[in-house]
Amino acid sequence: MASAALWLYSLLVWLAQPLVRRKLRRRARAEKGYGTAVGERFGYYAPPLDSLMMHSSTSGQGSFLWIHAVSLGETRAAGILLAELRAQWPDMRLLLTHGTATGRAEGEKLLLPGDVQVWQPWDTRGAVERFLRQFHPAAGILMETEVWPNLVAACQARGVPLVLANARLSEKSLAAALRIASLSRPAYGRLNAVWAQTDADAERLRQLGAPVQGVLGNLKFDAEPDAAQLAQGREWHAASARPVLLLASSREGEEAMWLQNFIKNRTPALAGQALTAINTEAIAAPGSVQWLIVPRHPQRFDEVFALLSSAGLRVARRSQWGQPPQDADVWLGDTLGEMALYYGLADVALLGGSFAPLGGQNLIEAAACGCPVVMGPHTFNFAEVAEQACAAGAAQRVAGMAEGMLAAGQWASDRARLALGRTQAQAFSTAHRGAAARTAAALKALLATRPSRAG
Known part of the structure; x- marks a missing residue:
């Protein structure tokens, strides 16, 4: 019984069925x-x-x-x-x-x-x-x-x-x-x-x-990144004039956090040039970085584009370019199924969902692509994996978005540390397969x- x-x-x-149909x-x-x-x-x-x-x-x-x-x-x-x-x-x-x-x-x-x-x-x-x-x-x-x-x-x-x-x-x-x-x-x-x-x-x-x-x-450790995408991303990265920082699988509210810090850290010397949230003390010459933002949910692509554009940023949508334009303030990853390309293009990634209290997105794909990760305080959905990644040198935890943007820029500017981080991320991924x-x-x-x- x-x-x-x-x-x-x-x-x-049973009573909720009409509400479910309305929501659909x-x-x-x-x-x-x-x-x-x-x-x-x-x-x-x-x-x-x-x-x-x-x-x-x-x-x-x-x-x-x-x-x-x-x-x-x-x-x-x-x-x-x-x-x-x-x-x-x-x-x-x-x-x-x-x-x-x-x-x-x-x-x-x-x-x-x-x-x-x-x-x-x-x-x-x-x-x-x-x-x-x-x-x-x-x-x-x-x-x-x-x-x-x-x-x-x-x-x-x-x-x-x-x-x-x-x-x-x-x-x-x-x-x-x-x-x-x-x-x-x-x-x-x-x-x-x-x-x-x-x-x-x-x-x-x-x-x-x-x-x-x-x-x-x-199981996600057993996934093999798309080799063609990864190679294409790395080729574009090599051609980029600046280090590339990725806000990966961003969730509601996180793009606004990023934008607030991005604008706050602008300096007069950069007016009319590509914007950066990392000042010249934090990152080596040429003193600027290229940001790439990839929202987690496709229904938010237009919303994020409008947010960034309304702030006066020059936003280049991935769906509208064949290769990354060098005159954009922000690249917007508005396509599905290309995360390997985005991770290959990036030096360091900020982990979406971890800067707002949403539990964090999974960092395993980033590790498999050899992309080090900076994560915020909210990783309760993947708590043990997050701690293991930090212990392995594949990730770094920070207190919030401002610290995360700074840490990512510092990591990208230290070529020896970046090379080690890439190696450690790949080793972390390989060790957990099966x-x-x-x-x-x-x-x-x-x-x-x-x-x-x-x-």
């Missing part, structure tokens, strides 16, 4: 992807998909291995794991679900003939039941953080093994989950296995009753005794 907490939760998410319509005005196949979010599937499922129904229960990757970062991590899973089960069919438009767009790149991609069902009992009846997954892999009470309960009731892979849980998220422990503990406890990124994540997950079966590392193979092996062992397996 369902607990009172789960019953109340189920009622609330609003989001779709900025990102068209949110207007795609909205019925899938509530467990209703279009006729072409129904026909595909009827055609494949002879394979019965277990035809799909289901991976849920809510957004862009989780989808990229899923892609790393998927390569290992396809090696284990060459004939497997993938069922890939997402919650965000960027995740779904990225996930399309992972599909092969016979695979299916749909939205994650909204966590009502009806939507979840329709989803499971439609696809009959052999097993489900939730990436990183996505544990939904009704989804987990329904999988347990149907005998669908469900695991949490590349799992992470911050102190903030743990505190929030403990406030609703009567709901969160059963949800985590019903999972078949949890494989954590770090020992600290594992300990926090155990506090919620999760069946942690191993600490396997972070999570994908370990996770695939753990999943294979989990499913080995079950009659229905992926593929």
